[in-house]
Amino acid sequence: MKLQxxxxxxxxxxxxxxxxxxRQISAAEIAAKYDISLNHLAKVLRTLVRANVIESVRGxxxxxxxxxxxxxxxxxxxxxxxxxxxxxxxxxPPTDFAEGRALGKVLREIDEIALASLRAxxxxxxxxxxxxxxxxxxxxxxxSHKLGANA
Amino acid sequence: xxxxxDEMRNPSFKSGAATVDDVVIRAAVAEDVSDIADxxxxxxxxxxxxxWQGLFDHISGHPATGRxxxxxxxxxxxxxxxxxxxxxxEFGSEPSGWVFALEVESSAxxxxxxxxxxDFLADGFRRAGVNKVxxxxxxxxxxxxxxxxxxxxxxxxxxxxxxxxE
Ligand SMILES: CC(C)(COP(=O)(O)OP(=O)(O)OC[C@H]1O[C@@H](n2cnc3c(N)ncnc32)[C@H](O)[C@@H]1OP(=O)(O)O)[C@@H](O)C(=O)NCCC(=O)NCCS
Numbered sequence: 001m002k003l004q005x006x007x008x009x010x011x012x013x014x015x016x017x018x019x020x021x022x023r024q025i026s027a028a029e030i031a032a033k034y035d036i037s038l039n040h041l042a043k044v045l046r047t048l049v050r051a052n053v054i055e056s057v058r059g060x061x062x063x064x065x066x067x068x069x070x071x072x073x074x075x076x077x078x079x080x081x082x083x084x085x086x087x088x089x090x091x092x093p094p095t096d097f098a099e100g101r102a103l104g105k106v107l108r109e110i111d112e113i114a115l116a117s118l119r120a121x122x123x124x125x126x127x128x129x130x131x132x133x134x135x136x137x138x139x140x141x142x143x144s145h146k147l148g149a150n151a
Numbered sequence: 152x153x154x155x156x157d158e159m160r161n162p163s164f165k166s167g168a169a170t171v172d173d174v175v176i177r178a179a180v181a182e183d184v185s186d187i188a189d190x191x192x193x194x195x196x197x198x199x200x201x202x203w204q205g206l207f208d209h210i211s212g213h214p215a216t217g218r219x220x221x222x223x224x225x226x227x228x229x230x231x232x233x234x235x236x237x238x239x240x241e242f243g244s245e246p247s248g249w250v251f252a253l254e255v256e257s258s259a260x261x262x263x264x265x266x267x268x269x270d271f272l273a274d275g276f277r278r279a280g281v282n283k284v285x286x287x288x289x290x291x292x293x294x295x296x297x298x299x300x301x302x303x304x305x306x307x308x309x310x311x312x313x314x315x316x317e
Contacts, residue, residue: 071301112291117306120296128303 001114007082008035013129014078017054017066018123024063042083051081068123075126077119085118094117118121174264176271179207179220179232186229187222194254206251217248217279221271223255223264231255233268234282237281242309247283248276253295269302286312 003011011132012034017025027045031038043062053068079085087108094102179187184207185200192198210218217237233253239246250272255264274283285307288295292301 048279074297116290116293116296119293119301122297122301125297127301129305132303 001078001085002131004083006040007079009034009041009049010077010078010082012036013041013045013064014053014066014073014123015126016065018068018070019127019130021066021070024065026063029063030113038147047081053078053081053114064145070124070127071122073121074119075121075125078123079118086115173225174259174262174267175224175228176221176229176267177224179211179222179234181207181211183222183229187232190229190232190256191252191254194257206234207215210236217246217276217281219272219275223259223268225259229256230259231264231268233272235284235286237276237279244309245283246281247281247285248273250280250284250286251281251300253286258286263299266302 002145013030016030016033027038027041028037032040045056047058049064053066054064055067057063057065076085082136093103094105095101095104169175173240184204185205187196187202188203191203207220210220210308218231219236220234222232231254233250235248235250235252237246240245241249253265253268253270257296276284284304286299287311289301
């Protein structure tokens with residue numbers, strides 16, 4: 001499944017903030033870690049603030065803080081803030097011949113599995129996976145994470 | 152953005168006589184089977200006494216083979232259960248622990264009863280020497296999927312296939 005660049009930025013920002021709920025993190029820090037332009041990130045952060053997933057903290061040492069319920073906010077909720085996902089009638093193969101209907105059935109099956117995974121994965125569960133990955137390869141945590149150029 | 156979560160607001164543990172501290176996890180005994188069937192019926196709308204009796208007999212008859220059936224009890228009332236067994240070379244896989252069923256009374260949910268039942272079963276599997284736990288469930292069952300993902304489980308390598316037999 002391919003996600004748009006803004007969606008990925010949003011997911012990186014949220015997981016970064018949810019993994020460090022005890023501190024505020026500046027947009028510049030997030031932008032540097034994931035190699036995202038600050039301009040692009042600012043737009044993404046505004047969307048997340050409007051959705052009450054994160055909040056901005058003013059003043060010295062200000063930045064952003066996760067304010068949602070990490071165990072209840074799912075990947076699906078976040079992705080849907082940035083893009084429509086799931087089966088779209090528009091892109092489905094035509095149903096006026098059997099081949100199109102058969103192909104549509106298989107493609108729907110793939111979509112349904114993907115959606116079920118996104119709906120069942122909370123931010124807390126994702127953070128757990130990140131911590132496991134980091135424990136397995138601590139050097140990866142320090143590297144900056146380039147977003148795919150074609151995303 | 153939080154989900155409306157009926158279970159979270161359910162007051163039974165907070166205002167009722169029982170508290171989450173009263174919950175005891177223990178091995179199921181024959182007398183529990185009808186309570187297990189009733190609890191399941193309240194959740195699924197289907198009373199399947201024979202099914203639960205059969206599963207209990209299958210599991211409790213062979214305790215040394217990694218089969219286990221646990222219940223959660225609060226002040227003498229059954230409020231949850233879990234069962235599973237170790238299966239070797241099922242679908243070509245190495246021996247792993249399978250969770251067959253897990254259920255917590257709706258009024259007692261989101262108080263870690265499910266997690267405690269799961270941990271009990273997983274500990275038993277670990278002690279029996281397996282290092283993987285698996286389960287299978289309806290992908291539309293978002294609540295139980297979220298629960299298992301919250302325990303660190305992810306989609307495994309097997310795909311379940313089916314067809315209508317005409
Ligand atoms: C799934 C089930 C066993 C969970 O039992 P529980 O005692 O409520 O689970 P816990 O309190 O240990 O929850 C552990 C974690 O699971 C996840 N979770 C549990 N309920 C959730 C819900 N309503 N929404 C989202 N996540 C949830 C959370 O991550 C939770 O952590 P938290 O309590 O710190 O928020 C229970 O909801 C149930 O019996 N559901 C119906 C079962 C069923 O359909 N069985 C038939 C198929 S097996």
